[in-house]
Amino acid sequence: MAKPKIHTMEELAEAIGVSRPTLSRYFQDPTKVSKSSVARIVDGLERVEYTPNFFATRMNRKTTGLIGVIIPYLNDLFFTLLLEAIETAALRAGYTVITQCSHADPAIEKRAAETFLSMNVDGAIVAPLGDNSDMDVYARLNARLPFVLMDSRPKALRDVDFIGSDHRQSTGAITEYLCRVGPPPVFLAMPRVNFNALEREAAYIEKMHELGHEPQIVGARLYHEHDHFEAHGLAVLDDMFARGQLIESSILCANDRVAIGALRAASQHGLEPGAQRKGGLRIAGHDDYPLCPFTTPSLTTVAQNVTAIGQTAVDRLLEKLRAENISENQVIRLMDGILKIRESA
Template sequence: MKKPKIKTMEELSVAIGVSRPTLSRYFQSPDSVRGSTAKKIQLGLERVEYVPNFFATRLNRKSTGMIGVIIPYLNDLFFTKLLESIEMAAMDAGYTVITQCSHSDRAIEARAAETFMSMNVDGTLVVPLGNRSDLVVHQRLQSRLPFVLVDSRPATMLEVDFVGTDHKQSTGLITKYLCRVGKPPIFLAMPRVNFNAMEREKAYMDCITALGHKPVVIGTDLVEDQWYFEAHGEAVLNDFFARGQFTDRSILCVNDRVAIGALRAASRHGLVPGRGAKGGLRIAGHDDYPLCPFTTPALTTVAQDFEAIGKAAVSRLIEVINNEDTDDTPRIQLFDGVLKLRESA
């Protein structure tokens, strides 16, 4: 037989034969009611079609059991992998993740922060846009809720807990590798709006200088408005390759998406980057974007530890939520990158 649909808690209390407050306590914590009553409610729920209102069952709790996460892009598999690790760690800890995307828009990012404050989530993890972020909103968010920055750290928010990659170590690792196998690499950068990009650029310059070579940085300006990542990498190198420049050099790209564009530019000019190819062109990236093994040639890069970063971010946030750390000094957790050698370099 088809189960009768129950829409409200009041209807459910009549159908099962227990009071509305008792039902509310049960949905908040089954252990909070007598065993015989809990059994009665369980049997009653089996006879009807009823789904408890997620938010209503949390209204009177000290904890909503929710963590808010803000990411900058939905179409970037790096953030997909990072979000996956955050969600898995949060679920293991008994929390529900509510995700908002800023879509590379300062106003949308600010509205997402306001939304989490209005929902009274237990805490927030934020991957900021960069220097386009509204830092006043982030500071307000920090004053209202437990707050941890993930992946990227504004220079104006050094007092906030942060979990990410040690870009000095990771960029230095691949810079040294490229110096061992060929000519010192040039650095294909991005416009200086992204904190990680700026950190990696500086790390490259420091490392290459320490090795006794002259740093060469290209791509700090947009070729055209709104050209980012793959399109930016392709456009910058297409211009240089068309003039016969850098066709025999190692090129370290600021991230893998820019490197994918660089690979396309090489293909358009009949160039084949790689250890086994003639001419000396090598192209490498940073992040270990999930598509890197499937590019042609497969992209050499430095892998960020998505899983470790996600777990550490959730763990730190829960510590703050539970007031387990009375030290006001910001906790900074940085993870090393791992070299992934493939065909392109």
């Protein structure tokens, strides 16, 4: 027999036989309701079909139990893993994550931040686009609620708490490794779409000078307007390999997605990175993108500690929500990268 459908709290209160305020308190916190009322409500909910309105049950709370998260891309598995780490940590702490994607568009990113303000989320964790972001909306976000940056740090937001990777350490480690096993690497850059690429480029230059080598950077400009990441790596090296350039070089890519495009270019030109049967070509990346072990050849890279970044970002946000460590002006926590040596280098 089908259960009767209940659409409103008023209808539900009447059907169960409790007052509307009692029912509201039950959905907010059952410990604030008498045991007899809890038993009556639980029994009543068994007899009807009713789903509480998530936002309505939180309207009168001091906390919504919501954490807003903004990421720049939905089609990037790095951010998928980062979001998974954040959601896992937030759920353990009793919070619900609301995710917005900026789709690499500053206007959409601004609207996402404004949405969080209008929803009165308890706090926000943001992976920003960069200097193209609307800094005014982030200033309002930072003034209104606890706010933590992760993954990338715009210059205008240097006073905001930040959790991310130590690109100086990680890029230095893989640059040093490539210098040890082959010729000093060329750095395959990417268009200036985020700060991480610029930090890694600077770290590469610093390490090359430290080791007594001359840095060489290629691919800093777009070959085609919409060629980012894989398409950019493919376009740059397809052009250079066709002209006989870099075919016996070590190539350090700004990230793994660029490196995947670089591997594709090598394959199209009959080159075998790491195998050395066609010369000394080596290709390496950065991030340990989940597909890296499954490329052909498998991609040597340096892994970001995604789980630690997500957990630490949530931990810091919870400290701010609880007003812990408020004497600290700012917290910056950088995670070391770990070399993942595979077939490509």
